[in-house]
Amino acid sequence: xxxxxYSDLTKIRNAKPLVHHITNYVVMNVSANITLxxxxxxxxxxxxxxxxxxxxxxxxxxxxxxxxxxxxxxxMLAAGRVANxxxxxxxxxxxxxxxxxxxxxxxxxxxxxxxxxxxKGNAGEMQxxxxxxxxxxxxxxxxxAGPETAQALAKEYGLVAVVTGAKDFVSDGRRSAxxxxxxxxxxxxxGAGCMLGSIIAGFMAVNRDCFTASIEGLVSxxxxxxxxxxxxxxxxxFMTELINEISLLNEDAYKLARVEIK
Amino acid sequence: xxxxxYSDLTKIRNAKPLVHHITNYVVMNVSANITLxxxxxxxxxxxxxxxxxxxxxxxxxxxxxxxxxxxxxxxMLAAGRVANxxxxxxxxxxxxxxxxxxxxxxxxxxxxxxxxxxxKGNAGEMQxxxxxxxxxxxxxxxxxAGPETAQALAKEYGLVAVVTGAKDFVSDGRRSAxxxxxxxxxxxxxGAGCMLGSIIAGFMAVNRDCFTASIEGLVSxxxxxxxxxxxxxxxxxFMTELINEISLLNEDAYKLARVEIK
Amino acid sequence: xxxxxYSDLTKIRNAKPLVHHITNYVVMNVSANITLxxxxxxxxxxxxxxxxxxxxxxxxxxxxxxxxxxxxxxxMLAAGRVANxxxxxxxxxxxxxxxxxxxxxxxxxxxxxxxxxxxKGNAGEMQxxxxxxxxxxxxxxxxxAGPETAQALAKEYGLVAVVTGAKDFVSDGRRSAxxxxxxxxxxxxxGAGCMLGSIIAGFMAVNRDCFTASIEGLVSxxxxxxxxxxxxxxxxxFMTELINEISLLNEDAYKLARVEIK
Numbered sequence: 001x002x003x004x005x006y007s008d009l010t011k012i013r014n015a016k017p018l019v020h021h022i023t024n025y026v027v028m029n030v031s032a033n034i035t036l037x038x039x040x041x042x043x044x045x046x047x048x049x050x051x052x053x054x055x056x057x058x059x060x061x062x063x064x065x066x067x068x069x070x071x072x073x074x075x076m077l078a079a080g081r082v083a084n085x086x087x088x089x090x091x092x093x094x095x096x097x098x099x100x101x102x103x104x105x106x107x108x109x110x111x112x113x114x115x116x117x118x119x120k121g122n123a124g125e126m127q128x129x130x131x132x133x134x135x136x137x138x139x140x141x142x143x144x145a146g147p148e149t150a151q152a153l154a155k156e157y158g159l160v161a162v163v164t165g166a167k168d169f170v171s172d173g174r175r176s177a178x179x180x181x182x183x184x185x186x187x188x189x190x191g192a193g194c195m196l197g198s199i200i201a202g203f204m205a206v207n208r209d210c211f212t213a214s215i216e217g218l219v220s221x222x223x224x225x226x227x228x229x230x231x232x233x234x235x236x237x238f239m240t241e242l243i244n245e246i247s248l249l250n251e252d253a254y255k256l257a258r259v260e261i262k
Numbered sequence: 263x264x265x266x267x268y269s270d271l272t273k274i275r276n277a278k279p280l281v282h283h284i285t286n287y288v289v290m291n292v293s294a295n296i297t298l299x300x301x302x303x304x305x306x307x308x309x310x311x312x313x314x315x316x317x318x319x320x321x322x323x324x325x326x327x328x329x330x331x332x333x334x335x336x337x338m339l340a341a342g343r344v345a346n347x348x349x350x351x352x353x354x355x356x357x358x359x360x361x362x363x364x365x366x367x368x369x370x371x372x373x374x375x376x377x378x379x380x381x382k383g384n385a386g387e388m389q390x391x392x393x394x395x396x397x398x399x400x401x402x403x404x405x406x407a408g409p410e411t412a413q414a415l416a417k418e419y420g421l422v423a424v425v426t427g428a429k430d431f432v433s434d435g436r437r438s439a440x441x442x443x444x445x446x447x448x449x450x451x452x453g454a455g456c457m458l459g460s461i462i463a464g465f466m467a468v469n470r471d472c473f474t475a476s477i478e479g480l481v482s483x484x485x486x487x488x489x490x491x492x493x494x495x496x497x498x499x500f501m502t503e504l505i506n507e508i509s510l511l512n513e514d515a516y517k518l519a520r521v522e523i524k
Numbered sequence: 525x526x527x528x529x530y531s532d533l534t535k536i537r538n539a540k541p542l543v544h545h546i547t548n549y550v551v552m553n554v555s556a557n558i559t560l561x562x563x564x565x566x567x568x569x570x571x572x573x574x575x576x577x578x579x580x581x582x583x584x585x586x587x588x589x590x591x592x593x594x595x596x597x598x599x600m601l602a603a604g605r606v607a608n609x610x611x612x613x614x615x616x617x618x619x620x621x622x623x624x625x626x627x628x629x630x631x632x633x634x635x636x637x638x639x640x641x642x643x644k645g646n647a648g649e650m651q652x653x654x655x656x657x658x659x660x661x662x663x664x665x666x667x668x669a670g671p672e673t674a675q676a677l678a679k680e681y682g683l684v685a686v687v688t689g690a691k692d693f694v695s696d697g698r699r700s701a702x703x704x705x706x707x708x709x710x711x712x713x714x715g716a717g718c719m720l721g722s723i724i725a726g727f728m729a730v731n732r733d734c735f736t737a738s739i740e741g742l743v744s745x746x747x748x749x750x751x752x753x754x755x756x757x758x759x760x761x762f763m764t765e766l767i768n769e770i771s772l773l774n775e776d777a778y779k780l781a782r783v784e785i786k
Contacts (some may be wrong), residue, residue, distance in 0.1 A: 026552045026568050032452035037497050042452065044288050045283075045331045049365035055359070067552075068571045069595075071331075072429070093581065096567070099581070102574035188771070190556035191336045235561050236767030243498030247450070290550040290591075294714035299759050304714065305620070306550050309592045312626035319623070333593075505760030509712070 001175075001261050005216050006251040008207050013039035017059035017205030019198060022046045022076050024066025024095065027191035028095045030239070034195040037246040038220075040202040041073060046072055051079035052235065059205035061088050062197055065106055066095035073106055078112030087205045091118045098128030111157050117210045119153060120162035120197055145169070147176055160210040162200070164193060165216045168218050171201075172211040179215065180258040181222035183229040185238045199246070219257045220249055263437075263523050264507050267478050268513040270469050275301035279321035279467035281460060282350075284308045286357065288330025289453035292501070296457040299508040300482075302464040308334055313341035321467035323350050324459055327368055328357035335368055343378030351466045353380045353458040360390030373419055379472045381415060382424035382459055402469060407431070409438055420474040424462070430480050436471040441477065442520040443484035445491040447500045458483045461508070468483060481519045482511055487520065525699075525785050529740050530775040532731050535592035539564035543722060544612075546570045546600050548590025548619065554763070558719040561770040562744075564726040565773070570596055575603035575774035583729035586721055588608060589630055590619035597630055600695035604638030613728045615642045617721045622652030635681050641734045644686035644721055650677060663677050671700055684734040686724070688717060692742050696735040703739065704782040705746035707753040709762045720745045723770070743781045744773055750780065 006094065017131035019035050021028075021044045028044055045054040053063050060094035061083040063076045083090050092114075094107035107129055111115065119129070123145035127134035129151045132144055145163050153161035161170040168179040186192035200217030207213040227248075228241035283290075283306045290306055297304035307316040310333065317323050323345040325338045345352050354376075356369035367390055372378065374410035381391070385407035390459050392414045396405055407425050412433035415423035425431040430441040448454035462479030469475040489510075492505035543559050545552075545568045569578040572595065579585050584691055587600045605760035607614050616638075618631035619770040631653055634640065643653075647669035651658035654676045658667055669687050674695035677685035687693045710716035718777040724741030731737040751772075752765035 015526070025287050025549050026542040026556050026567070029452060029553060032288050033497065033501070036450055036452055043361070044329055045358070045362070046288070047332070047364060049332070049361040050330065053362040053364065067568055068574065070571070070573070096569070099567070100569070100577040100638060102577065188560055190560055192552060234768035235506060235557065235771050236764035237765075240498035240502060240764060243501075244496035247497050287549050291553060291714060294550050295759065295763070298712055298714055305623070306548070306591055307620070307624070309594070309626060311594070312592065312624040315624040315626065502760035502764060505763075506758035509759050 003212055003215060005219060005254040005257065008216055009249060010201055011206040012202050015206060016041045017202065018043055018057060019201050019205065020045065020055050020058035020079070021192070021198070022051070022059045022072065022079060023062065023064035023194060027194040030191050031194055031198045033243050034246055035198045035202060037243050038199055038202045040205065044227065046075050048075045049077060052082045053077045055079040055083050055088055056086055058088055060091065060201045062091045062201040063110065064093040064095055064194055064197060065103055066194060068102065068106060069195060072214050076110060077113050080110065083194070083216070084115045087258065089117045089208065090114060091197055091201045091204060092192060093123050094118045094119065094121045094129060095141065097121065097125040098134055104128055111143060116157065118160045118200060118204065118214055119157065120164065120200060122164050122193060126150070126161065126163045127152060147171065147178065151176065152206045160214050162214050162218065164196065170211065170214050170218070175211055175213050176262045179218045179222065181219055181226060181256065183225045185229045185233065186225055188235040189239050215259060219254065219259060223253050223256045224249060265474055265477060267481060267516040267519065270478055271482065273468040273510060274464050276301045277468060279464065280305060280319060280335065281463050281467065282317050282320035282323045282341070283326070283460065284306065284313070284334065284341060284491045285324065285326035285456060289456040292453050293456055293460045294507050296508055297460045297464060299505050300461055300464045302467065308337050310337045310340060313337045313469065314344045316346045317341040317350055320350055322353065322463045324353045324463040325372065326355040326357055326456055326459060327365055329454060330364065330368060338372060339375050342372065344379045344474060351379045351461055351470065352376060353382065353440055353463045353466060354378045354392060355456060355511065356383045356387050356457070359387040360396055361382065366390055378421050379417065380422045380424060380462060380466060380476055381419065382426065382462060383412070384426050384455060386428070388423065388425045391415060409433065422476050424476050424480065426458065430474065432473065432476050432480070437473055439477050440462045440522045441480045441484065443481055443488060443518065445487045447495065448487055450497040451501050477521060481516065481521060485515050485518045486511060489515070495521055526542045527736055528740060529743060529781065530776040532727055532740055533744065533773060536726050537732040539730060541726065541728065542564045542567055542581060542586045543725050544569065544582035544603070545588070545720060545722065546575070546580050546596065546603060547586065547588035550568055550590060551718040554715050555718055555722045557767050559722045559726060562723055562726045563768050564677045564729065566722070570599050572599045572602060575599045575607045579603040579607050579612055580610055582612055584615065584725045586615045586725040587634065588617040588619055588718055588721060589627055590641070590718060592626065593628060600634060601637050604634065608639045612733065613641045613734065614638060615644065615721055615728060616640045617718060618643065618645045618649050618653060621645065621649040621720070622658055628652055631689065640681065640683050642684045642686060642724060642728065642738055643681065644688065644724060646688050646717060650685065650687045653677060671702065675700065684738050686738050686742065689718065694735065695740050699735055700786045701739050702784045703742045703746065705743055705750060705780065709753045709757070710749055711761040713763050739783060743778065743783060747777050747780045748773060
């Protein structure tokens with residue numbers, strides 16, 4: 001399997017797909033900026049009266065439960081249903097699943113009521129959703145997972161599962177991939193996982209094979225992170241450099257991809 | 263007509279006027295920071311029980327509908343009515359008008375129920391409000407407008423209309439201005455338009471001729487952007503440099519102003 | 525009294541305590557980032573159905589009323605009660621108390637219904653809560669206070685009171701401290717006080733003597749600020765350098781501490 005990262009990145013930059021986010025307050029600004037840096041067009045809209053209209057004009061819909069409230073969940077479900085109807089691909093980031101019952105149940109409810117195309121989370125979140133015994137503390141994972149968690153979730157829900165960590169595992173239930181790119185610096189800033197969601201969503205907008213789009217997003221984000229980490233080991237500066245490096249991704253950068261597909 | 267930009271900037275820096283924002287989640291942090299960099303004092307308050315008190319002690323009130331909810335609209339209307347009563351000038355940024363019915367109608371409702379002094383938006387937003395046929399996609403404009411849109415809105419609502427774009431058009435229905443400052447880099451970060459709103463609001467707090475204050479705000483923001491774009495072409499770094507450059511504006515900087523007034 | 529700043533900082537870096545924030549929209553991103561830079565683990569959760577679960581797994585609970593809504597107050601009170609029951613230490617930042625009746629009354633209500641361990645605010649906020657006659661304008665203090673305000677609040681509410689300003693005053697009703705570190709640059713960025721709250725909370729998680737933890741937090745934050753101000757006098761860059769410098773704090777840095785304890 002050959003993945004043409006740069007060709008899909010170029011499609012994003014040309015088409016500037018609209019990425020409808022319903023995401024958490026903490027990362028809204030950096031998520032919008034990273035989406036712009038990729039070349040896509042972010043929009044944040046969560047009001048029940050407008051989410052159906054907004055998602056209808058979007059090329060991809062990205063839900064993130066990092067800061068929840070009941071009326072936001074209603075909006076996510078409503079937008080998700082319309083996305084399904086209009087064939088707008090859907091990404092769910094179950095931030096903090098496992099940390100509180102409310103988050104775990106909300107993630108499961110969304111998975112039940114909306115056809116999610118890509119489910120992306122860290123080890124603790126994904127293991128919680130897979131029903132594995134797991135230690136979760138807050139929103140930062142303190143555990144690690146293997147490819148079997150991704151495979152189990154992919155099969156259970158009929159989607160592409162992305163389990164992030166030192167190595168990232170992607171599965172669509174049939175195909176599997178392991179990505180070894182990345183940097184420890186991601187754990188030193190807030191919202192790295194959330195921003196990765198925006199990047200994967202960007203690729204989903206131009207490549208309907210969500211397995212490939214997920215790998216493209218992971219590789220793009222993590223290579224940009226590696227390049228930013230060469231520039232600085234300090235967390236404030238890293239955030240700035242990461243946004244810069246996403247905008248600088250070129251064909252050459254993808255030579256750094258470390259992807260194993262089975 | 264002679265505009266003494268630097269004199270009004272100095273007034274802001276001395277008086278540190280309080281700029282009451284009800285704005286969107288995405289930009290709250292950068293909007294507060296750009297307001298501080300200008301020399302004014304930002305406050306964000308949206309709770310219905312306190313917005314009337316807060317706007318009463320403010321020197322200017324800035325509403326931005328970038329992320330809406332019903333109870334936020336109630337708060338905007340309540341604060342707007344008190345602002346009118348207390349003669350606190352009002353700026354409205356109709357973010358995303360035209361993209362969803364909810365946003366277009368909310369903007370129109372505010373314009374009907376509150377006396378707005380300055381209405382500032384991009385081409386798509388302003389054309390939507392002017393009833394022109396227009397293509398809008400999300401919150402980023404994909405169209406361009408001319409001075410006639412500003413003039414039509416200024417006359418219809420009895421306010422100063424500011425239509426932003428490669429060239430910006432300002433009209434109070436009688437006087438018109440075209441501003442040619444700016445940089446493409448504004449489109450590569452999120453919230454440039456929202457931050458411009460904070461800067462114009464700052465000038466409205468010290469100059470009650472809102473036509474002049476709008477030009478001063480546009481020119482100040484766009485010259486700072488030009489200077490930031492000399493320092494960097496990368497979006498992460500540009501955001502930082504933009505805030506820096508606003509704080510560095512001096513008398514000399516305004517020699518770069520490219521303003522045509524009719 | 526000898527304070528071993530670096531030993532407690534090292535405890536934070538090793539234990540990565542979970543700091544549950546219910547804080548304002550403006551600073552959520554930078555507060556999460558500064559908490560990570562300190563070495564602790566931030567989580568933001570405000571939904572009524574989950575705050576009790578979240579605070580139960582946290583090592584410290586930090587409430588900040590910078591942007592209020594009624595349902596957020598309910599969540600703060602519920603989380604505060606559980607924190608008390610589980611002996612999770614509680615920090616309250618009464619942002620804008622004195623500026624609107626709603627904020628003053630909310631802060632007082634929290635102080636009445638929750639056992640707060642540390643109350644931290646600027647002069648205007650703290651004087652308002654102490655019932656002193658005071659001028660408040662928005663969320664930036666335009667007044668100054670002395671040690672007597674900290675002492676009065678410490679005694680009235682049985683807590684550690686921290687009054688920030690050019691000099692900071694800390695009192696637990698019995699012991700008093702004056703901290704003279706800091707930089708004017710803090711007033712040129714938004715959220716310096718809110719980020720200080722996160723840093724003090726971090727120390728509260730590893731040192732149950734809240735008087736000492738408050739001094740440690742103040743000194744750590746302000747020394748990092750002094751170092752950042754050596755690197756830049758520009759507000760955009762200062763924000764980045766401040767986060768960097770928090771992550772760089774070492775044993776040597778604390779030689780700069782200027783603390784007087786009585």
